[in-house]
Amino acid sequence: MNGARFTGKIAALCGGVGGAKLALGLSHLLEPDQLSIIVNTGDDFEHFGLAISPDIDTVIYTLSGEVNPETGWGRKDETWRFMEALTRLGGETWFNLGDTDLATHAFRTGRLAGGAGLTDVTREIARAMGIKVAILPATDDPIRTVVETDEGALPFQRYFVGRQCQPAVRSLRYENARNTRPTPQVVAALEAPDLAAIVICPSNPFLSVEPILAIPGIRERIEARDVPVIAISPIIAGQSIKGPLGKMMGEFGMASDVASIADHYRGLVDILVVDEADREAVFDGTKKRVTKTLMKTLDDRIALADFVLRTAIDAKGDTK
Amino acid sequence: MNGARFTGKIAALCGGVGGAKLALGLSHLLEPDQLSIIVNTGDDFEHFGLAISPDIDTVIYTLSGEVNPETGWGRKDETWRFMEALTRLGGETWFNLGDTDLATHAFRTGRLAGGAGLTDVTREIARAMGIKVAILPATDDPIRTVVETDEGALPFQRYFVGRQCQPAVRSLRYENARNTRPTPQVVAALEAPDLAAIVICPSNPFLSVEPILAIPGIRERIEARDVPVIAISPIIAGQSIKGPLGKMMGEFGMASDVASIADHYRGLVDILVVDEADREAVFDGTKKRVTKTLMKTLDDRIALADFVLRTAIDAKGDTK
Numbered sequence: 001m002n003g004a005r006f007t008g009k010i011a012a013l014c015g016g017v018g019g020a021k022l023a024l025g026l027s028h029l030l031e032p033d034q035l036s037i038i039v040n041t042g043d044d045f046e047h048f049g050l051a052i053s054p055d056i057d058t059v060i061y062t063l064s065g066e067v068n069p070e071t072g073w074g075r076k077d078e079t080w081r082f083m084e085a086l087t088r089l090g091g092e093t094w095f096n097l098g099d100t101d102l103a104t105h106a107f108r109t110g111r112l113a114g115g116a117g118l119t120d121v122t123r124e125i126a127r128a129m130g131i132k133v134a135i136l137p138a139t140d141d142p143i144r145t146v147v148e149t150d151e152g153a154l155p156f157q158r159y160f161v162g163r164q165c166q167p168a169v170r171s172l173r174y175e176n177a178r179n180t181r182p183t184p185q186v187v188a189a190l191e192a193p194d195l196a197a198i199v200i201c202p203s204n205p206f207l208s209v210e211p212i213l214a215i216p217g218i219r220e221r222i223e224a225r226d227v228p229v230i231a232i233s234p235i236i237a238g239q240s241i242k243g244p245l246g247k248m249m250g251e252f253g254m255a256s257d258v259a260s261i262a263d264h265y266r267g268l269v270d271i272l273v274v275d276e277a278d279r280e281a282v283f284d285g286t287k288k289r290v291t292k293t294l295m296k297t298l299d300d301r302i303a304l305a306d307f308v309l310r311t312a313i314d315a316k317g318d319t320k
Numbered sequence: 321m322n323g324a325r326f327t328g329k330i331a332a333l334c335g336g337v338g339g340a341k342l343a344l345g346l347s348h349l350l351e352p353d354q355l356s357i358i359v360n361t362g363d364d365f366e367h368f369g370l371a372i373s374p375d376i377d378t379v380i381y382t383l384s385g386e387v388n389p390e391t392g393w394g395r396k397d398e399t400w401r402f403m404e405a406l407t408r409l410g411g412e413t414w415f416n417l418g419d420t421d422l423a424t425h426a427f428r429t430g431r432l433a434g435g436a437g438l439t440d441v442t443r444e445i446a447r448a449m450g451i452k453v454a455i456l457p458a459t460d461d462p463i464r465t466v467v468e469t470d471e472g473a474l475p476f477q478r479y480f481v482g483r484q485c486q487p488a489v490r491s492l493r494y495e496n497a498r499n500t501r502p503t504p505q506v507v508a509a510l511e512a513p514d515l516a517a518i519v520i521c522p523s524n525p526f527l528s529v530e531p532i533l534a535i536p537g538i539r540e541r542i543e544a545r546d547v548p549v550i551a552i553s554p555i556i557a558g559q560s561i562k563g564p565l566g567k568m569m570g571e572f573g574m575a576s577d578v579a580s581i582a583d584h585y586r587g588l589v590d591i592l593v594v595d596e597a598d599r600e601a602v603f604d605g606t607k608k609r610v611t612k613t614l615m616k617t618l619d620d621r622i623a624l625a626d627f628v629l630r631t632a633i634d635a636k637g638d639t640k
Contacts, residue, residue, distance in 0.1 A: 048370070048426035048427070048433075049368075049369035049370055049371065049429035049430070049433060051369065079401050079419070081399050081420050082402070082426070083423075084423075086427060088423075089423055089424065089427045089444075089448045089449075091427040092430060099401035099405070100401050100402065100404070101405075102405075102422060103402050103405030103406040103408075103409055103411065104405070106369070106370070107368070107406060107410075109368045110367070110368040110369070113366075128410050
């Protein structure tokens with residue numbers, strides 16, 4: 001933004017690693033009260049009795065500077081004494097739990113058991129870790145992504161971590177979605193009078209964004225706004241940067257390219273930001289904006305966030 | 321035993337630190353199939369969603385050589401990264417959970433959630449840690465010791481760890497006791513045809529032994545046997561070696577001495593083993609045997625176990 005201050009608010013829909021990187025960039029350019037990060041909870045699960053919210057934790061660790069820079073998830077300077085002891089016991093070790101990461105899950109589990117909502121607990125953890133922007137679970141109600149595969153139905157983490165996304169995906173279900181509600185904080189973020197844009201981070205549309213949109217009232221509220229809805233393609237030159245998206249699109253019979261992303265989001269998204277590698281991509285009904293979208297460094301994250309904010313300014317009054 | 325082999329089986333009722341020390345001594349003198357350690361579960365609780373069984377863990381850690389030698393509970397070479405991270409989150413830190421100790425609780429919680437019983441899980445953990453003797457939860461059903469104090473009712477761990485036994489105790493309840501059953505393994509241990517003696521370890525009679533005896537069918541089975549029931553006094557020269565027993569006996573209006581222990585166990589216990597410091601103690605209706613009962617070293621533990629086994633041999637056919 002070249003020092004010019006962006007006015008108005010941003011609501012960003014976000015999954016894990018890739019989305020968190022853009023959220024971090026946005027947090028560098030916006031005042032805390034200008035940014036609400038609405039996070040997928042479809043990946044949440046219980047393990048050893050602990051309530052684990054992988055995407056929320058990735059966003060918290062990323063924004064607090066606590067994230068493991070090598071993986072993009074988990075905590076830096078982590079130790080693995082718990083896992084070593086669990087291995088000696090013959091316990092289930094398919095999901096890695098670092099010694100300090102465990103504290104986040106235990107804290108959350110204890111507060112939830114005491115009657116707090118996921119939004120409250122998330123705010124407490126984020127504040128304790130020095131984060132000022134609002135990290136908002138899309139819902140406080142349980143919603144669970146189930147992956148229908150050629151090996152049968154798998155809870156999300158069993159597919160994603162346990163089976164390393166190996167089984168072919170036939171379809172996805174967002175279990176209990178119809179019984180969930182967006183939180184008042186999410187509703188307020190989407191209905192803010194000074195909302196300038198809604199950003200869909202470069203997260204997996206099917207695994208990270210769709211579980212948010214499946215919560216009754218969220219998609220409708222986004223569609224009802226006359227602010228630009230800007231998505232950043234998680235596909236670059238036919239490849240997903242991380243995770244099973246490219247493979248999954250193939251399994252769904254879709255071409256793994258930005259045009260398919262545009263198709264998927266058609267009617268919801270006004271502008272799709274694609275990488276320079278996809279400069280020549282052609283799709284109808286959605287505006288295309290081109291920049292470098294691969295985020296390797298903090299500067300990359302801030303530059304992409306800056307581009308998104310500029311796109312929002314340019315598009316103002318120009319959409320819907 | 322001077323190398324002479326003890327014949328027959330021993331069933332030992334056991335709480336945490338003090339009891340575990342004698343259990344360790346017994347395990348050095350007996351073959352694995354000769355010893356069943358029936359462990360108090362009244363201290364069990366849930367914390368951060370984790371199922372914690374403090375006395376079972378203390379017995380397992382002690383018998384596996386894994387115990388922290390300075391405290392008598394918890395694990396040696398423990399690290400505290402989880403607690404440090406939890407502290408930074410502002411979480412509840414009144415109950416210490418070491419990084420490797422956490423693996424035991426997580427393993428247990430996961431297996432219980434999967435439908436296993438506490439006895440099964442305990443066997444799995446014990447075997448993984450190289451223990452061959454049977455460590456048996458007194459029951460697989462929930463029983464919870466509640467301490468009625470001058471500050472109101474406190475769940476056991478809140479009293480014992482959270483409040484460091486400070487509040488004055490008025491009475492104890494063993495919540496849900498009437499709905500519990502001894503496990504088949506405990507019944508088999510108490511009804512074994514070749515049972516040679518029942519040993520009540522030097523554990524707190526009210527906090528560790530009574531919750532076992534409160535399980536319908538256990539006291540009755542002990543009373544029905546014609547084998548010597550041998551208790552080791554947890555009081556030496558008017559003091560409890562560890563924990564709140566002496567203070568608690570005062571709060572109950574009892575003298576804190578071995579005669580009160582004899583009184584408490586009258587009708588159940590045939591022989592009370594007391595320390596040399598209590599050589600002159602006088603009590604009726606229960607036989608007195610004197611030896612060194614303070615166990616500081618492994619040799620002390622084996623020596624006391626040896627004395628108990630000799631006492632059992634001497635008493636054979638001499639009781640009830």
